[in-house]
Amino acid sequence: MEEISVASDCGEKPTGPIDATSCDYETVDSYNGQLYDSLRYLLQLPFFKYLQIDLYRGCPFWEDDATCTESTCSIANVDESEIPEEWRTKTLSKVAPVDETYHQVDGCYYRDSDFCFLEDPQLGEYYDLTTIPERYTGYTGSSPHQIWRAIYEENCFTPRGPNSALEQAEKCLEEKVYNKVISGLHASISTHICLDHLNQTTGEWGPDLQCYITRVASHPERLEYIYFNAVLLLRAVSRMTPYLTQYDYFQGVSQEQIGEAKRNLEKVVDIARQAGRFDESRMFSGLDAISLREDFKAHFRNVSRIMDCIECDQCRLWGKVQTAGLATAMKILFELNDNVFNFALNSSSETVVQRSELAALFNTLNRFSESIHAATQFMSMTPPPARADAEERIDINHVSGNLDADSPETDTNESSVYRYCRGRAIECVDGATRLWAKGVRSLEALTQWWSEKASESEIHTTKTEL
Numbered sequence: 001m002e003e004i005s006v007a008s009d010c011g012e013k014p015t016g017p018i019d020a021t022s023c024d025y026e027t028v029d030s031y032n033g034q035l036y037d038s039l040r041y042l043l044q045l046p047f048f049k050y051l052q053i054d055l056y057r058g059c060p061f062w063e064d065d066a067t068c069t070e071s072t073c074s075i076a077n078v079d080e081s082e083i084p085e086e087w088r089t090k091t092l093s094k095v096a097p098v099d100e101t102y103h104q105v106d107g108c109y110y111r112d113s114d115f116c117f118l119e120d121p122q123l124g125e126y127y128d129l130t131t132i133p134e135r136y137t138g139y140t141g142s143s144p145h146q147i148w149r150a151i152y153e154e155n156c157f158t159p160r161g162p163n164s165a166l167e168q169a170e171k172c173l174e175e176k177v178y179n180k181v182i183s184g185l186h187a188s189i190s191t192h193i194c195l196d197h198l199n200q201t202t203g204e205w206g207p208d209l210q211c212y213i214t215r216v217a218s219h220p221e222r223l224e225y226i227y228f229n230a231v232l233l234l235r236a237v238s239r240m241t242p243y244l245t246q247y248d249y250f251q252g253v254s255q256e257q258i259g260e261a262k263r264n265l266e267k268v269v270d271i272a273r274q275a276g277r278f279d280e281s282r283m284f285s286g287l288d289a290i291s292l293r294e295d296f297k298a299h300f301r302n303v304s305r306i307m308d309c310i311e312c313d314q315c316r317l318w319g320k321v322q323t324a325g326l327a328t329a330m331k332i333l334f335e336l337n338d339n340v341f342n343f344a345l346n347s348s349s350e351t352v353v354q355r356s357e358l359a360a361l362f363n364t365l366n367r368f369s370e371s372i373h374a375a376t377q378f379m380s381m382t383p384p385p386a387r388a389d390a391e392e393r394i395d396i397n398h399v400s401g402n403l404d405a406d407s408p409e410t411d412t413n414e415s416s417v418y419r420y421c422r423g424r425a426i427e428c429v430d431g432a433t434r435l436w437a438k439g440v441r442s443l444e445a446l447t448q449w450w451s452e453k454a455s456e457s458e459i460h461t462t463k464t465e466l
């Protein structure tokens, strides 16, 4: 097998600011464990786990024969009688306020505010998302490649004249965001495929490190875009926080579970407030803002329609759920103003974001949180360091003792634990990764960095972390 270079093998956890956001990787990492646990709990609730989806709309862009021969591609729906009556939508007018105008393209509907086509409640079946994993299905070859190509081709907005503001800097932000959203979604789907992969030789399911290296880790920006999507989705949750209290999440939930469910919802909201730092006011703020936003919306709507071309039910279901989740986040951030989410000012806001949109948003956030979690898991699967590398280890507590001019003997903490990726420290409890990223690989180097390079704020941060 081809030897892969060290730097791109298992990848390194990104550090520092997340491009186009006001958040950094370390903040997302510090919250992701709790986010992952809380979402896991919440997504078991009927409110979040049941979604109505029409998997059989047909592909409007090219001939498809809907042939995924693998048994792993097919999925089972749930009987409608399992769904609480008030969640069973029978007409489009129950999907949105009646005063909003519906547009129709090829029998599919959307409203002006939508970044995706709506599921037709008369045609869709109900699915229990907890029973349908996103994982390897054997759906490969020209069909998915054609779909990914079509999705990336949507990242080409209407050309403007030479004096157009689109030539200016704001053009870059919208297209950058669009590309990050799509590429991040692709990377997250690939992460799930590699995490729950079928070994064709042994017939066993499990993580496939080589798959992850090839599809994600060897392109560091792909993991970065996964983080970007997580921040974007968290910002959407945070923005609609006042509105979140209006839903009844506890249909079909036992009394004992309600307290726990509330705690987990509060935890997600709290994390969203801390880590969902994306400034949506910077988007669509130039001279061409209105037409650019319409283009952006139309293109993302097309992406949601391209999902109907996926020839694998399981992949199509998760493709649809996640494009709906991202479209909901974009609607919340780019389309609706703050007053909409303020119940005191807007008593009709109960229809602004439907249960199905909220469920899609939370399930999508969960997928990205899982992908960030999986990145850590894959890094820990890398081979143990060569002996020479192992000798390079620094006892960070010893170092911190020196830095603080304390006697190392007074340090009662246990030595920090490093995880290595082929000889390079990729993770360490409390901040050592940052030192390694700065090229600080020995006690001497650290002492030198400390005395020569570190600014007051770096010293403070590092001391706190240590």
Ligand SMILES: Cc1cc2nc3c(=O)[nH]c(=O)nc-3n(C[C@H](O)[C@H](O)[C@H](O)COP(=O)(O)OP(=O)(O)OC[C@H]3O[C@@H](n4cnc5c(N)ncnc54)[C@H](O)[C@@H]3O)c2cc1C
Pocket (backbone or CB within 6 Å): 134, 135, 136, 137, 138, 139, 140, 141, 144, 145, 147, 148, 182, 183, 184, 186, 187, 188, 189, 190, 193, 215, 222, 310, 314, 315, 316, 318, 319
């Ligand atoms: C919406 C959707 C959902 C899917 N869900 C599943 C699923 O649940 N299970 C399953 O087994 N298969 C699924 N597939 C298929 C899967 O995504 C791959 O297409 C398939 O496994 C073939 O992979 P590949 O290695 O040939 O490259 P692909 O993932 O098909 O990528 C095609 C090309 O795109 C480029 N590329 C890859 N990743 C990125 C990225 N993050 N950013 C930018 N460019 C990139 C590369 O040049 C690559 O060669 C899905 C496909 C789609 C379109």
